[in-house]
Amino acid sequence: MDFRPSDRVADLQGRIERFMTEHIYPSEEALFRDAFSQPDDFRQWRPLALLEDLKAQARRQGLWNLFLPESASGAGLTNLEYAPLAEIMGRSWWAPEVFNCDAPNTGNMEVLERYGTEAQKQQWLEPLLDGRIRSAFAMTEPAVASSDATNIATEIRRDGTDYVINGRKWWTSGAGDPRCKLLITMGVSNRDATARHGRQSMILVPADAPGVRIRRYLPILGVSDAPHGHMETIFDNVRVPAENMLLGEGRGFEIAQGRLGPGRIHHCMRMIGIAERALERVCRRLGNRVAFGRPIAEQSVWRQRIARARCDLEQARLLTLKAAWMMDTAGNRVAKAEIAMIKIVAPRVASEIIDMAIQAFGGGGFADTVMTMAYVYARTTRVADGPDEVHADQLARFELARHAGRDPAHTGGTPAVMVAQGKDYERSFPMAAE
Template identity: 65%
Template structure:
């Protein structure tokens, strides 16, 4: 299968690469420094400065396939562009293509009412506000989304929301104005997948309490802002429901499919950049009388990294192609495969790069420690490896179920008996 790039994609690639060279890479050190200075409750000035430049360059909202609101690119066309943006943790937000906003915007595009789109989608697309997604809970195993305990109770023309969430990305950001909240409207429903709903909760609604920022391997707000949030008797209008009561799990599946592939596209870029840094570093350093690049263990790792990145990229491109041609549901096996393969690949490649840099790789002077934290987090975010492996195995059993079983066992038994008979004779 050959994935040809259109002239438009090639032109956007060239523009993106030029912008990265001119504006993103030279400002990464400033981005990490400002992230430490302002903390998870502030905004890095460099981000806002570069967003204006990216918008002026026409490199804005490149995601959103099947919508006239984005660039009108397919998933397959967006994949190489997303990979370029993923090379730097500064870049995705600068181009308004970062989580959780991309997923939340896709939810509003697909399931939002005209009023909801006017209030929240338009300012998100303009980069004027940011958003948050509240799903994961500390008291239950959130790898099974049906475990959610938060409640959404209707009282007249209002919903009353109570719940305790964490790893709610973006809630500490002062620009965050809207939260998509998942909870149960019908906890007694016999169908466990019809118990949940999603509602839009303005962050300034009374009862919404952002308790703390949660560091990921010691990093606050790079690249996202994991947060703990309590919702206590939060009241919102019934009109804030998304799609309808009992449709929350359906929305979650629709949201997470594109989100998973975007994460994988970005991680491939991050792994590619880490390999580049590793190759440069090992040619500059000498150990035991020769450059580190001449040690066989280094060359073996570089070769393995190249193979693994290429494999991951091809699998991701196939998943994007499947999403475009047969839809997200039919591509669920391919999406599960990349969600297993890509974060594990990125963790390994970045870990080899850290090893090549020595002690310096464990700090963030070279951006590798934060890169590893991101890759390791994504073995859990949007579903842990174990869930995707389980789903993939079940899909494989289903795929194999119509095939005629091979009759190998009796033949082996006959041969074994024949051998025993000859020995006896």
């Protein structure tokens, strides 16, 4: 494995870093103020003019759709090549959208690119790649434990040349944006299918289809996340043409796995980016503050925390890069254990480092919007795309299966570790024989 960036990726890294320094970091305060200062004001659900200006500048500089390797409209980068770029973007709450590389739109565009028909791509993928519309992913439901996606109960029923959709979704991220025109929706199309993972399908639902209703927005740790929004969505006899079905009935889990693998890489590298920024801020803060007669940076408890943070961060980065490399070289199915590992490790590491940064800033840490929103992102990612517990359970099952066979080091009789220079084990330790 060679994680050194190619000349092209190194060039993109430099260009994105310059854009972040010149445009995004100086705009953060104004963007947060415009989006969150009046959470009950209807204006929060309008696009942010400053953000749209930044997007136009990024596009003019060719920093657009970098995530999508297959598309002619993308940059043609592999997962491993895109990973360090996602890390840089992750340093700011706003940056991924500026480069048209934000969730859930990236995952939705990948779904359309890989599984959509030419007509579906023309109707939905092209305007998404162009940034003219936004999209949402409707999977999670409030009435069931959605960590087991076979529980999902929304009904997708064939009726002549249409499908009719009925159900209730929540945490439909992105549905609050008035530019959201598409809901990629997962539901049950065949409850009687023998295979549990063959009962679900994904279908394209126009956001303005009759019967689609946003019931309410759901704040994340008290934040509206406007104008993006995480919505509770009702599907009441929503009728869409049969050609809106993705890939075919019963293939929803196949699509989900294809969608979520790269998405987890993106999330985890963004986590590493914001954790890196948090650690940088901790070090600067502790070097400038004096408590009990000496700089806080000289006090051992903080040195231990910083050292641990650096170790954890480097391990998380290397593990994520390895997972990206395996996805590129062996495929998502072979890399499933590594994908599970990064989804467990990266959000936890980021949460701990950002929490440490808030602690280092004392009372000011709770008023620092950059760090508090970073914590919101890191903490919610421990649930998004499958909670930690599900990934840990899956990873443990992989590990148990891998070691279920006979121990190749065991040749029969007394294990070698129990024999010392030809002496009988029990004679060497008489108490064990009694």
